[in-house]
Amino acid sequence: MGEWHRYYEDKWAVLRADVRVRPLGFSDVPWPLFGIATGAADITPAQVLEFLCHPQRESVQGAGLAKAIRSEMLRWHPDKFNGKVLNLVMESDREAVKEAAGEVARILVQLTAEMQGR
Numbered sequence: 001m002g003e004w005h006r007y008y009e010d011k012w013a014v015l016r017a018d019v020r021v022r023p024l025g026f027s028d029v030p031w032p033l034f035g036i037a038t039g040a041a042d043i044t045p046a047q048v049l050e051f052l053c054h055p056q057r058e059s060v061q062g063a064g065l066a067k068a069i070r071s072e073m074l075r076w077h078p079d080k081f082n083g084k085v086l087n088l089v090m091e092s093d094r095e096a097v098k099e100a101a102g103e104v105a106r107i108l109v110q111l112t113a114e115m116q117g118r
Contacts, residue, residue: 002056004034012075015085023090026097032072032104040100048107069111076105 011030014021031037033047052068074080081101089097 002054004051005054005056008032008051015088021088024085024088024093024097025090026093026100029085029089029097029100031100032076037100039096040103043100043103043107045107045110048104049111052111066112066115069108069115073105073108073112076101076108078102078105081105 008030011028015030027036027038029037031043032051033043034051035042037043052072053065078101082098085101086094086098
């Protein structure tokens with residue numbers, strides 16, 4: 001698995017572990033893209049698709065993109081994300097993180113719709 005994918009999965013493992021972490025800033029959230037996001041504008045459908053479809057990503061190898069997108073939707077669905085992750089974000093970044101997470105969820109819904117339309 002590539003370095004960014006490993007970083008992404010490791011950060012999610014910490015978030016799922018219910019371990020007390022220091023308050024997260026916007027750039028501490030494991031966004032599904034290569035590089036560091038500094039705002040919602042950094043998160044685009046093309047970047048998310050590139051990250052999710054990368055051949056070195058273990059969840060894509062042998063499983064297919066549709067399964068990988070469904071798995072990501074469980075992370076980024078607003079109810080799940082807001083309940084699990086948003087309360088770990090420092091107050092000053094919370095609204096920006098909520099907006100960007102919503103954008104990720106919208107992109108995933110869009111990708112799912114496009115795949116079903118094929």
